Amino acid sequence: MTLPDRDSGSVLLQEIVEQPAAIARVADNSPAYAEIAAEMRRRGVRVTRLVAHGSSDNAASFGVYAFGLLPGWTAVRDSISLTVYYGAEIDVTDSCVIGLSQSGETPDVVEYVELARRRGAYTVAITNDRSSSLANAADAVLELGAGPEQAIAATKTYTTQIAALALLAAHAAGAGDEYADGIRATAAAAAEAIPDLQARARELAVPFAFIGRMFVIGRGIEFATTREISLKLLETCRVAAEPLTSTDMIHGPVAALDTFFPVWAIASEEQSLAAVREAALRARAAGAALIASGTSAESIPDADAYLRVPEPPFPLLAPLVTVIPGQLFAWALAQAKGLDPDRPVGLSKVTLAP
Amino acid sequence: MTLPDRDSGSVLLQEIVEQPAAIARVADNSPAYAEIAAEMRRRGVRVTRLVAHGSSDNAASFGVYAFGLLPGWTAVRDSISLTVYYGAEIDVTDSCVIGLSQSGETPDVVEYVELARRRGAYTVAITNDRSSSLANAADAVLELGAGPEQAIAATKTYTTQIAALALLAAHAAGAGDEYADGIRATAAAAAEAIPDLQARARELAVPFAFIGRMFVIGRGIEFATTREISLKLLETCRVAAEPLTSTDMIHGPVAALDTFFPVWAIASEEQSLAAVREAALRARAAGAALIASGTSAESIPDADAYLRVPEPPFPLLAPLVTVIPGQLFAWALAQAKGLDPDRPVGLSKVTLAP
Numbered sequence A, B: 001m002t003l004p005d006r007d008s009g010s011v012l013l014q015e016i017v018e019q020p021a022a023i024a025r026v027a028d029n030s031p032a033y034a035e036i037a038a039e040m041r042r043r044g045v046r047v048t049r050l051v052a053h054g055s056s057d058n059a060a061s062f063g064v065y066a067f068g069l070l071p072g073w074t075a076v077r078d079s080i081s082l083t084v085y086y087g088a089e090i091d092v093t094d095s096c097v098i099g100l101s102q103s104g105e106t107p108d109v110v111e112y113v114e115l116a117r118r119r120g121a122y123t124v125a126i127t128n129d130r131s132s133s134l135a136n137a138a139d140a141v142l143e144l145g146a147g148p149e150q151a152i153a154a155t156k157t158y159t160t161q162i163a164a165l166a167l168l169a170a171h172a173a174g175a176g177d178e179y180a181d182g183i184r185a186t187a188a189a190a191a192e193a194i195p196d197l198q199a200r201a202r203e204l205a206v207p208f209a210f211i212g213r214m215f216v217i218g219r220g221i222e223f224a225t226t227r228e229i230s231l232k233l234l235e236t237c238r239v240a241a242e243p244l245t246s247t248d249m250i251h252g253p254v255a256a257l258d259t260f261f262p263v264w265a266i267a268s269e270e271q272s273l274a275a276v277r278e279a280a281l282r283a284r285a286a287g288a289a290l291i292a293s294g295t296s297a298e299s300i301p302d303a304d305a306y307l308r309v310p311e312p313p314f315p316l317l318a319p320l321v322t323v324i325p326g327q328l329f330a331w332a333l334a335q336a337k338g339l340d341p342d343r344p345v346g347l348s349k350v351t352l353a354p
Helices: A011-017 A019-028 A030-043 A054-069 A080-084 A107-118 A133-137 A156-172 A176-208 A220-237 A246-250 A273-285 A324-336 B011-017 B019-028 B030-042 B054-069 B080-084 B107-118 B133-137 B156-172 B176-205 B220-237 B246-250 B273-285 B319-336
Strands: A047-051 A074-077 A095-101 A122-127 A140-143 A213-218 A240-245 A263-266 A290-294 A305-308 B047-051 B074-077 B095-101 B122-127 B140-143 B213-218 B240-245 B263-266 B290-294 B305-308
Touching: A011 A019, A011 A176, A011 A324, A019 A156, A019 A176, A030 A122, A030 A140, A030 A156, A030 A176, A047 A054, A047 A107, A054 A074, A054 A095, A054 A156, A054 A220, A054 B080, A074 B074, A080 A107, A080 B054, A095 A107, A095 A133, A095 A156, A107 A122, A107 A133, A122 A133, A122 A156, A156 A176, A176 A305, A176 A324, A213 A220, A213 A246, A213 A273, A220 A240, A220 A263, A220 A324, A240 A246, A240 B240, A246 A273, A263 A273, A273 A290, A290 A324, B011 B019, B011 B176, B011 B319, B019 B156, B019 B176, B030 B122, B030 B140, B030 B156, B030 B176, B047 B054, B047 B107, B054 B074, B054 B095, B054 B156, B054 B220, B080 B107, B095 B107, B095 B133, B095 B156, B107 B122, B107 B133, B122 B133, B122 B156, B156 B176, B156 B319, B176 B305, B176 B319, B213 B220, B213 B246, B213 B273, B220 B240, B220 B263, B220 B319, B240 B246, B246 B273, B263 B273, B273 B290, B290 B319
Parallel strands: A047 A074, A047 A095, A095 A122, A122 A140, A213 A240, A213 A263, A263 A290, A290 A305, B047 B074, B047 B095, B095 B122, B122 B140, B213 B240, B213 B263, B263 B290, B290 B305
Antiparallel strands: none
């Protein structure tokens, strides 16, 4: 049994499908990234501080790994509240600050960037709106070029942020051209995979329609994906989905699992795969239903469902595709639950509140 | 209606009650903290890297604020996997690495500290076991002195880690003596508050016995408390409790709330209080039951329950007490659900797995 076809009307689905083209446009903007990476090197940046909320903050999780693995730099998801609410005056003269915001209007991200720039940091805005407050506040702007995002739940602005951070880090490491090509190749592979993933997500949504709780596990490069899939399930499907590193799940939360508390494991072909596999086995032993996705989904034994995605030319680029099964599942599960995937209850597109 | 009295047998309860004495012992060990802070200053540490899992990682969240607010230093919860799994060789010569582990035997924390020390970082172990692998791996050791922790769920090792990080940061800022006194005063106030909090947690647990999902919200200094209360509920009560900053809840997860999906708000008298209050109002509007705790619990209007704690002499020390209502609630809720609070399903004290 699958659901009736309500595909044509969903802007969420449309934007999920648009992602490969949007990601490829980031690669086409490679010279702008090269220029900013050169400026970061010229200034001898010691710490890259990523500031964002929501999906953009999930993308920032990826940035920590992109900068750590490519140029070997320290990048952190910085505390916004320390600077904006508590007025801490931390020395940022050796820092690059990257503010990420789809709209470019998230107030405390804008305020953080303004303060950091005044204090001598090199500030970069990554946003979908070149004329936004964030773009105006920063020294330099990287426009995502994702096109208008109309669904409340972010999709293409998230994956273009991932591409943007990967490309910037690659240029910082002198590998910008290879990664621009890699992003294009990954986009093409994603476009090819989407129709089948969409069909499988629809099938899978039906038996999960009654689920109210879920853990999404992954680690390292894929922790961003883990967080973003959880957020899609929370806001679109009203599932209490919690992102956990595989290690943290074993450390305690595994005690909460049972048959009706499933686990989604993101298993990609990279160095943290063994840890994820181990945690998935523990979840299985606790009786939890198990969904395995990622570029190496089949390395999770005995899962109830597999949503494998194609392997990109560089393992670091996997999060460009591994999030897609989660987005499609959230779209399908919302429908299976009788919710409108385009308009989650009580949310608006831009959060202006504190 | 309250629960039958099974207090006497619970080691979890006993360890919760032991916390004020354990915290005060950290203050008594102040000279050891002064020495390590002096060494950090002498070396001109630029970045403090906190590495931990589980409850210790929750305490690390607090460390970011303690170092940011007291000496004004950059402290980050560093990625363990970047260094240990991916083999990234990030320059740590300007860094102090603080490894936190109750047992001192968490394998990848030990490995991270070993690698960082070899690469020129100044490494400090904060552990409950002076003869552990972590203590042996580091340049310097701060022993928590919490005494043996027998319950699976960490309590006194968490709060002593909070005290340890506050005291180290205070010494780095030249305010060690005032903070040592402040920690002692906070411990005394906590000891006085516990009996009433315990009674109220027991009352409150009964109507919440059927709850399977919860958000715990807080921000800034209190985000550590937010994470730690969630973890206690997950591992002890099998509740899918998710920690969220107040801002992140508004950004999306608020859509999941309903009458049977309550929110626990940690409202303390400090700069992020307005943001927490705003998020609590949004949760209320979504129909969620609301528990308000913290030093300024009553600033959350119209909550279903209040668990106020005494205000410490310095706002930064609030997390020493604000976690206690959550620990007591987890202990009481486990019993209300028919679970054994001392022995969560499928967990062991030391996680040796990846």
